[in-house]
Amino acid sequence: ATNTSFTAGLVTYGPYYIHHPVFTNPDDGDCNDWDTLTFEICGLEEAQYYFRVYAIDRNGNVSEYSNLVNTRFDNTPPAPVSIDSINSYATCTEEMKIEVCWRQTTDAGIGVDEYNIYRSDTPGVLGTVVGTVDHSPLISAYCWTDVTPNSTNNFRDNFYTISALDNFGLENISGIQRGFGEGTPPYPVRIDTVYPQFISGEMHIVIEWSDTTPPDYGTGGIGNSYRVEHTGDVSWLCIGDPDIIDIEEPTYAHTMVLPRSIIMGSPNRFFHIATIDPWGNESGYSQPYQYTDSSWAADSIVMHLYHGWNMVGLPLLPVSLYYRDIFPSVMGDALTYSAGAGFITMEDLEIGYGYWVYNPGDMDIEVLGYRIPYLNRELPQPGYYMVSGITDTTGFSITPESALSVSNVIWYNPETGTYEFADELEPGKGYWILVEGDCQYDVPGGTRKQFNYQPQWSAEILVNEQPLIFGIGSNNLDVKMPPSPPEKVLPSLLSETGENMIVDFSEHPEWTIRLPEKARLVWNSSQNATAHGLFIYTSSTVVNMSEQNDIILDAGEYKLVWDNVYPEKFEVSTHPNPFNSRMQISLSVPDEDYCEVNIISVDGKKVRNLWSGKLSAGKHTFHWNGSNDKGEQMPCGIYLVRTQLGNSVINKRILFLK
DSSP: OOSTTSOSSOOOOOOOOTTOTTSSSOOOSOTTSOOOOOOOOOOOOSSEEEEOOOOBOTTOOBOOOOOOEEEEOOOSOOOOOOEEEEEEEEEEBTEEEEEEEEEOOOOSSSOEEEEEEEEESSTTOOOEEEEEEEOOSOOSEEEEEESSOOOHHHHTOOEEEEEEEETTOOEEOOSOOBOOOTTOSOOOOEEEEEEEEEETTEEEEEEEEEOOOOTTSTTTTTTOEEEEEEESOGGGTTTOOTTTSEEOOOBSSSEEEEEGGGOOSSSEEEEEEEEEOTTSOBOOBOOOEEEEOGGGGOEEEEEEEOSEEEEEOOSEEOSOOBHHHHSTTOEEEEEEEETTTEEEEESBOOTTBOEEEEESSOEEEEEEEEEOOOEEEEEOSSEEEEEEOOSSOBOOEEESGGGBSOSSEEEEETTTTEEEEESSBOTTBEEEEEESSSEEEEESOOOOOOOOOOOSEEEEEEETTEEEEEEESOGGGOEEOOOOOTTOOOOEEEOTTSOEEEEEEESSSEEEEEESSOEEEEEOHHHHOOSSOEEEEOSSOEEETTSOSEEEEOSEEEEEEESOOOOSSOEEEEESSSBSSOEEEEEEESSOEEEEEEEEETTSOEEEEEEEEEEOSEEEEEEEOSBOTTSOBOOSEEEEEEEEETTEEEEEEEEEOO
């Protein structure tokens, strides 16, 4: 049989009597000696066989099997080997390795032992053995890599033949010799230049190269792709370890744009490129190209940080964006602010953003980096954002223009601890910008939205040096106070809806100043003086601002009233009437007294209480939006505004429309 279990190729001969002539030396009839029987089997193919014998006596009893005998014989070499593929792979500068692959061959007899790989630099010549591959373990395909191929003729002078050897040393070298096809492997590229470029608000590194493939070679370079690899040390380039080499995805372009963040730890970066042709063969790597990042000795700007909180931005694009590398003296975190998100702690800074940083003292900080020629940033929702400019002093713009709430930006003056308006962006400073919706912030900018609203009258008052602007005019001129600096609350004007304002214009000559702490108020009496004067109402006195220039007040809320001599009588007016969304109710109060303002339905039921408490002498304003005390919208119809001041009651009929 052909296996030890005698289940494959089984053939049984006999039984034969021991004196049968089939044996070439049959039994001699002498039972007192040993006899050797010889049995010949002819016509076997080359293979491996197993033999065993058993005996049967005259009574039909059967013996056990004899010992097992194995025999192998072979008189021909194995079948020839055909090479399936030859591929080249870049290893180093103008160097490559060549991988040769073939399928297993067969041997009908003794079996294949190993394969010899012959290489020649001349087609048709067998050449010399350059490698050996063991046939075991048996696999469907074998590959061998030539790490030192002939480099002549762009590595095309490499012709391979695979021979198979059997266990008796018989070799078959008749397999077909194979080398590279026409126009392959490809030629290495030439790296022309590597340079920095500012793109979409960030600095990038651009690599450009040329394909050196001759036009009459293969496709002439058409269809080639290129794999860019780079690292910080030229000696690492040929190691091929992805832990120390950055390997980019292949591209068909002759240029590649990479983030500047690839420059780290050293100003130097080394590049080389492998060409990959349409057949998947690679060239050797190009000559290395060294790029030195100029930002390590580039432009510099000196920024002065004051003791305390500073509102800053990036005047240059530095090598490291980590805020402590840029401002090593600051304490705590760097904070930025975006509408909808509020204050956010940042470690890596970005151009176009403003930041709060706390410095323990006054000092100059030198910032090194690339110039920032322009920037743009998305501002996705209405509200305040902290922004910054570029390397030069310039303007900004918002697209669409209608999204800009105020034509100016607001910056924080660390010397006075106050917010101030600014028309331009200075390098290194952070600013507040207020927008009304989704828009794009661009620096430098073109024309900005122009506000044509002109106030009837305006004035400025300094509260602990914080400028607050108020006056008579359209609410479209109002500007909300930006979020206060960390660990500080700034004084403000208080709008009718309770919002903190830095600019508050009203159609009615009354404003509220909110003081978070004791403060000194300073104004220009000649600017604010009018025919009827400007007054500050405190709990104990009325200050005629035309007669003095300052006052110190404790924390609290105070009324500013213009042209407001105490009314001679109690009066109530409503506007507009009829109304469909919001009505204003104005009261003239001659003397401080207890007051209630209620909305009454036609059946005499109280719908909404707008005020219950004391009112100081002067003019006061309330609003009703058509809802009851539960916030539920009331039906349209006739209602009464019932106002009681002391013992006096005034009813005003109003019509609510929808």
